[in-house]
Amino acid sequence: MKDDFLYAELSNNIAKLIRSEVLKPGDRLPSVRLLCQEHGISMNTAKRVFLELEAQSLIESRPQSGYFVSRLSYQRLPLPEVSRPLPVSSNEEPEELIRKVYANMGKADFTLFSVGAPSGELLPLVKLNKEMMRATRELKDSGTEYEPLQGNEKLRRMIAARSMYWGGSLHEDDLVTTAGGMNALSFCMMALSKPGDTIAMESPCYPGILQLAGSLGLKVLELPTHPTTGIEIDALKKVLPRINLCLLVPNFNTPLGSCMPDEHKKEVVRLLSERGIPLIEDDIYGDLYFGAQRPKCCKAFDEDGTVLLCSSVSKNLAPGYRVGWVVPGKYKEKILKLKLVHTISSSTITQEAVANFLKNGRYESHLRKLRQTLHSNYQHYIQAIAEYFPEGTKTSRPQGGLALWVELNKSVNASELFDRAVKQKISIAPGRMFTLQDQFENCMRLSIGLPWTEEVEQKLKQLGRLVVSMQ
Structure with missing residues (x-):
């Protein structure tokens, strides 16, 4: 030890x-x-x-x-600028652009740099299939019965045990299972807000979270965000009187891949707690760290139950299983009531399969391999961008996660780049998707969740040529 x-x-x-x-x-x-x-x-x-x-x-x-x-090649590539969104709430969602990007999902003949999830080739599919069959055999009535409202007890126990890795000391009764991470975030937003309330988030931010907030009638206030250390604390302090809740992805958020230092997390929790403002923490990428240790969660610094920690296995094990959870703190009864109304029960078989996968030690072995692969992919991407993209291209330096943020010359419109790339069977995620304001038009997110191959390198080379032709 x-x-x-x-x-x-x-x-x-x-x-x-x-x-x-x-x-x-x-x-x-x-x-x-x-x-x-x-x-x-x-x-x-x-x-x-x-x-x-x-x-x-x-x-x-x-x-x-x-x-x-x-x-390292990345030491020759400058960092993107700190984001500077306007200090006003906005709801200018780029619906048509998001629709076009998501329309390419599942196309086998495309190189999908736009999909922020690991390729199936990086997942332990055979072992997962065995756990699914085992769950069907061992569960009462082959898993056709409803789960208890709070969720699979074994799964909650395994997740609670793993909380020691991020500085927590959870008990299984602290958790409620959900149908994936977005379902957990949705319950939290519904429990803590009403239409017209203002929610603060990072900028740029995952499009699904922005869409969810809009669907609930919330005003989104985007915060200035550093590509390495996350939101600027001083910017958060200024808007505290104007916000009702806050949602952050402190560990390796998409699309920047930033990771808030522990002292920043502690300060954010303190600032919000003093004003009674709930913090929804999305830790969906926390296990995908490249370094020697997993980063802490904001929940580790929560002393009064105002931090609601959400996560799932969608980004590191089984996206389609839709197994997620929330640690709702003092809002547990509100979350349980919403779950009863909206879903009654989580999926019985997939929860059991994931619980067994976590229990037998296979999860840790899989994570070690996946982290090594993703970090190696990141290095390959950086080297390719340094070689094939025009001088002046800026990239983030994630220390974990699945995303690489690329800032191009201001003359390059990433939405137009997307249209040109699609003709060459390449899909990217233009930066405008990740905001409700008119910003990030010259940026894009690339997923590093594809197995690195000569074909992937050639596609990055083609993408670099397109960028050169647009400058």
Whole structure:
């Protein structure tokens, strides 16, 4: 246990030195033996540190020479600008653009950079099928009965046990299962608001959340957001008197992939709690971290039950199973009442299958592989963009998740780029989808959830050529 702590702490510290460029590309790192002597760790622990950093593409091994800081392509690509939405609520939803982008979903002959979910090739389909069959065999009446209103007890117990990874100490009774993450968010918004209320969110933000807020008659106030650290705290402070609730994706949100530092999360929870403003926290990407440790949730700093934590397995295990949950804090009875009215019960068989998958340890093994693949994909994408896109292209630097945000020259309209790309069987997500204001017209989100292949690289090359032709 002590070695695990030292390994994680040392890996994180070296990674921070590299990302902050205290350690420069090409710098030589201490040898395994020297690392052991300096930090009082075993040879195996030291090797684990280097393997972890190598898996993140932060360092590289040179035969007979040791380990060196990698010459990463992303260090040549500047970061996108901090978003600057107008300080007014808006509802100018780009319905036609969203419809066009979603119309390409499921097209087998398309390269779908627009779909923010992992490809089926990255998911443990055979093992999931076995758990589905097992659930059908073992459940009473083959799983045709309704679940208890609060949801599958085994699933809630497994999720509660995993809360220790993000700084929580949940009990199974703290959770309510839902039909996916969006269902959880929907219940929370309905429980906490009425038409005409104002909700604060990141900008840019996932289109489905913006559409959901609009459908409930809420006014959306978009907050300035840094591509690495998330919302600007000072901007939130200014709008506190004007908002009724807040919804954030603190860990690797889409489309930026930003991750709020722990001190920011703690401050946000404090600010909102002092005014009695509920925080809906969407942690759907939290398990997809690239570093040595999972980031904490805002819920870890919640002392009065005003943070409602929502998540699901839709982005890391089984999108179509629609298994999600909410930790509603002091709003539990309101959430249960809404669930009774709207769904009565969650899906019996899929909940049981996911619960068994979590219980037998397969989930952690799958997550390790998926995180490594996604981080490797991210590095490949960055290298391709650095090579094939015009100079001046800016990209986010996510430390987890499924999204890469690309900011192009202001002369390039990403919606027009989408139309041209579709003719070459490439689908992207234009930036205008992720806001209710007239902004991000020259931006796009690319999903890194596709297996990296020569074909994917060629499609990025084609996309880069289209961007060059539009400048």
